[in-house]
Amino acid sequence: MKYHKINEEDITNLRSFISDSDRFITKPTKHWDHDQFKTTHAMPDLVIQPVTNKEVEQIVKYANDHKIPIVPRGNSTGLMGANLTVEGGISLDMVKMNKVLEYDPNSLTMTVQAGIRLKDIEEYLQNKPFTYMPAPAMHWATIGGNVATNAGGLKAVKYGVTREHIRQLKVVLTNGKLYKFGAQAVKSSSGYSVKDLIIGSEGTLGVITEVTLRLYPRPRKSINAIIPYPTLDDAIKSVPAILASGVVPTTVEFMGRKVIDLWEKYANDTFPIRTGNGFIIVGIDAFTDDELKAELKHALDAVKPFKAQKAVVLGADSPEAKKIWGCREALLLAIQKSTPKMDEVDICVPINHIPDVLDRVDQLETEVGMRIPNFGHAGDGNLHIYLCSDDMSDAEYAKKSNKVISELYKTAKALDGNMSGEHGIGYARENNFESFYGKDYTNLLRKIKNLFDPNNILNPDKIFPLEDK
């Protein structure tokens, strides 16, 4: 792929679209060359921080007309390198498009700019009777990034993922025009859902500038319980029983003592539950306390045959609950702290097949000789599996990682799973896509990419390689 290298004339032209010089950065620092994992570094030639749709329209059109790569970027919490300017060009840093544009409780919607962080949305809504329901653990991720990866989060079992909570998107396509996909209205049977095509497309089809979120009545009552089991395997095997019991929990998370030990070191803190080596956290939302208790009792009864030990019941805002959720949300960082380099496999399998994946992980730890801690969303079949470099050489780590990654994708494929449940494919896994999903399917996605972005300027080298190999 031949791109045009940004020159002085381009700088002059592009600068004319941006009113403030501090949002036009011609000498980018290391801040813009990596994502959360720092596996790959790629420095953009230019960073632009737009604040209006108009600015985005002009920049994208210019980039397209001049064949300059352009990579939309949120708050850099991604794990798969989707924000990297691997072909150079423009890093379109969206974090200054961070306004709440409209809060409309009457239509149960809220419209924000794409660069706003989840944390800011949560703060905006905290004293209001409505909430944005998806709950990704990374609160400082931007909503645009969440839409681009169809982020899941901690409440997907009951409430669904990001996709189900997006009413409308405004998106700049490569022709420089702003499109409105979806509506404030709830339902549509009115032609192809381009909105759903953009969701999860990791910035490769257009630049999301505005997002209309579905507001949801804030649950009146919430409760969590953490259930210890003798082993993680016992814990995981109980999950289908919870989901089949008739209760619909908000969350069913799993973690084992191994990752909790890492968190204790990372946080210099003590996990409040001392018994058990495998844990399930179950969350329940309801309107009344009695309903909470009845549902929880039913769920706990359902896991009794699986060697479940006495559950610890936690009020939604109790200090213990906060510590346990804090631990859960920091597990990624805790594991990352424990190793010089780290990579992740984010496969999602049918919910009853998590034990098969964990068995394979155990085998691979021994076969390959690598520490592979993991945790995840048991209720969704979505595992976060971490490949730790520890004291390996770079070459050894690369070789062993490739082995573990390809083996786990084989496992997921055989179980009718997906390569990624919520973190995306990005740059890191584009070369695994075609062997997972097949040539015909990948070629279809290539055609869709080509339709939206014939010059391949938008976030090149992401999701799948453009060339049919």
Added chain:
Amino acid sequence: MKYHKINEEDITNLRSFISDSDRFITKPTKHWDHDQFKTTHAMPDLVIQPVTNKEVEQIVKYANDHKIPIVPRGNSTGLMGANLTVEGGISLDMVKMNKVLEYDPNSLTMTVQAGIRLKDIEEYLQNKPFTYMPAPAMHWATIGGNVATNAGGLKAVKYGVTREHIRQLKVVLTNGKLYKFGAQAVKSSSGYSVKDLIIGSEGTLGVITEVTLRLYPRPRKSINAIIPYPTLDDAIKSVPAILASGVVPTTVEFMGRKVIDLWEKYANDTFPIRTGNGFIIVGIDAFTDDELKAELKHALDAVKPFKAQKAVVLGADSPEAKKIWGCREALLLAIQKSTPKMDEVDICVPINHIPDVLDRVDQLETEVGMRIPNFGHAGDGNLHIYLCSDDMSDAEYAKKSNKVISELYKTAKALDGNMSGEHGIGYARENNFESFYGKDYTNLLRKIKNLFDPNNILNPDKIFPLEDK
């Protein structure tokens, strides 16, 4: 558009793909020339009733190679003419692909062929602890048709529409290949969601042959209440208060005395509630009776300021509840019975703007001189508005209908609504699409259509006109 007219050689070739001659109908009867509304009649040249994916693959490939129009068709309950062979060619009648292929409670999924009716899915699941949650009122519609229109139904407020309950589709594209879109796994952040592009595409992008449904634990307790109000306007204005109250009902339906009178005639029955002229039906699902009661009380308290009269509370399976739901589900047929010809506007607006639409309907009844009964899904902002011909001449009815339709679309557009909430655009409204959604957006959909179906053989003349005008 120039198509190839089916000749004797095509008949011989196509017949070779189909093992039973009774599924290859060379002299189609009137059964295949219309939909539920019978507004337009179009006779196919040939009807084929496939039973396997392989048959569909061969037929579609042949049609594409020979430029023969091919129109997938379910059980003909559509209202917008999406099943009509308006260019002649093959009617691909899917009703014999009606098997349950897999029931898998462990992964909470069920896989069926596309031609199975909702009614059959309901019967299959009736003694099982899981259910397919969407509840379109037309129980004899096929699931393939439901997917093709992203059908809504009576429980969308809490549980979402068809889209949210489809895990995987198998779809034959025009190249004659079978594609798998989605997976049995719950979540995906793995490339473009082609599954979501197919959902709602009304048979214009591919032929859906298999559908993997999400199973949902059957709610343990359900309750309904019907709330009478002095006027329909009072009823409708109370809806946002219910939705903002913190309760998430399964359903919030509205109907007025006018349509109930039509049902009483149609069904030769008496509606059990005698007071009030406007009604809201609220449904609640929960795990315990106490929760049901608490949520219902809260919802009823929320509507008190809106002149709500004493609600009648109905157990889920009480005779009164059955009669009221039976009435609600038969309203379309009751209205249809009352007039020689009928057409529908199925707009969906932000939930707080239903009163604006109903005001406009009232004005139009007078301005245009037409009876325009209506009812709908208040909780989704989705109205079903019926244009009755009564004693008008065909010419007068056509002229007045066009006026009412275009005026109501103007209203919906101004309110950031959609042309159709759940019934689709089909053949009936393709000429309204571009003025509603704009040229740039329609051109983008045209490109997507062209990508999937370059010869325009799949369900031609549906959703939008292929030519940019």
